[in-house]
Amino acid sequence: MTISQITSLLSELSSVSQENLEPRILAYFQERFRNRLYELVIEEFEKQQRENGLTQRELAQRINKSVSRVNKWLRTPGNWTLDTVSDLLIGISKSELKISSKEITPPSLNFIGWSGLYVWESSPEPEDLINLLHEENTATKLEGTSWKAHENSLIKLEFTNERHGKNKIDVNN
Amino acid sequence: MSTEDELRILFLCEQKLLFPINPQIGERPNSRCLFVSSLVWKALNPPYESEKDGIRMGRTLAMLDNFVEGRRISVRLPPSKKVDAYIALLDKADEEIWEIRVRDPRPGVRIFGRFACLNVFIGLLPVYREDLTDSKAIKPKEAEDKLWNQAKLRCRSEWEKLFPLVAPHTGKIPHDYISNNIFIV
Numbered sequence: 001m002t003i004s005q006i007t008s009l010l011s012e013l014s015s016v017s018q019e020n021l022e023p024r025i026l027a028y029f030q031e032r033f034r035n036r037l038y039e040l041v042i043e044e045f046e047k048q049q050r051e052n053g054l055t056q057r058e059l060a061q062r063i064n065k066s067v068s069r070v071n072k073w074l075r076t077p078g079n080w081t082l083d084t085v086s087d088l089l090i091g092i093s094k095s096e097l098k099i100s101s102k103e104i105t106p107p108s109l110n111f112i113g114w115s116g117l118y119v120w121e122s123s124p125e126p127e128d129l130i131n132l133l134h135e136e137n138t139a140t141k142l143e144g145t146s147w148k149a150h151e152n153s154l155i156k157l158e159f160t161n162e163r164h165g166k167n168k169i170d171v172n173n
Numbered sequence: 174m175s176t177e178d179e180l181r182i183l184f185l186c187e188q189k190l191l192f193p194i195n196p197q198i199g200e201r202p203n204s205r206c207l208f209v210s211s212l213v214w215k216a217l218n219p220p221y222e223s224e225k226d227g228i229r230m231g232r233t234l235a236m237l238d239n240f241v242e243g244r245r246i247s248v249r250l251p252p253s254k255k256v257d258a259y260i261a262l263l264d265k266a267d268e269e270i271w272e273i274r275v276r277d278p279r280p281g282v283r284i285f286g287r288f289a290c291l292n293v294f295i296g297l298l299p300v301y302r303e304d305l306t307d308s309k310a311i312k313p314k315e316a317e318d319k320l321w322n323q324a325k326l327r328c329r330s331e332w333e334k335l336f337p338l339v340a341p342h343t344g345k346i347p348h349d350y351i352s353n354n355i356f357i358v
Binding site: 022027 | 229257
């Protein structure tokens with residue numbers, strides 16, 4: 001059972017000029033982006049909880065917020081601002097969110113937004129992705145787990161991981 | 174859910190009385206199933222009465238995607254009154270009427286429904302939050318309770334139209350309804 005609605009939002013996106021994006025489409029992606037960002041932060045918090053025993057109380061102390069506020073933030077992204085995201089990420093992992101269309105930092109590609117916004121969130125790097133990048137000669141490995149896309153290249157990423165299954169993503173550089 | 178119930182859902186989809194919700198983006202397999210009545214389907218899809226309604230439904234679609242993509246969601250069972258639950262079982266629990274809560278933009282949207290079985294939610298009734306309040310009433314709280322009860326009755330009536338003589342799925346804890354990736358509020 002499939003429904004045409006699945007493709008309708010995307011096909012509408014490609015068939016209209018950017019000036020004419022419908023408010024409902026924008027609203028859909030706003031909500032989706034917020035939810036993906038929330039998921040990203042929560043997963044990072046849980047990872048730190050597992051690996052380093054981070055608690056909500058410690059997190060609250062680190063970022064000078066009350067425990068109840070942090071608890072509320074971790075329950076829902078409803079009242080998050082960009083400052084909230086910054087506070088939580090710095091407090092949780094002591095690092096900032098890296099967003100770049102040309103430089104790809106650690107793997108397991110997790111699509112969290114529109115317009116080529118990708119975040120790589122865990123290691124080790126998926127083997128099949130690395131192979132693909134080499135084969136297509138579209139990106140160069142930098143230090144650590146960073147990748148730099150070649151100018152004017154179209155990167156076709158195909159990878160698998162436990163959580164997302166098989167994925168294919170094109171990145172226009 | 175029995176094979177007979179599954180066939181019933183398929184039949185209702187064929188008849189366009191029930192509509193499956195699949196993720197708007199990507200090929201992520203459905204971890205959970207969500208079907209909606211024609212009332213919800215009509216509300217979700219254009220044309221809308223106003224641009225504001227379109228925005229609310231865009232947001233609602235994204236929230237429904239969270240369910241079918243198996244994303245992390247918060248679940249509330251009575252007596253909890255936490256306002257930030259994604260999905261909540263309404264009082265009284267034995268009525269087995271749930272709401273998926275879309276809180277932004279205010280006033281929000283609620284999708285009332287019932288579980289047909291574990292991980293299978295049937296969205297039956299779209300409710301605009303402003304229709305559940307009556308600020309001009311002499312006793313607003315009583316008026317609100319009445320509006321909520323009416324909405325629950327409509328939800329139950331939709332269920333009975335689609336699934337006559339079939340009881341909704343029941344449970345005692347959130348994991349009886351949704352097996353994975355939930356947290357309780």
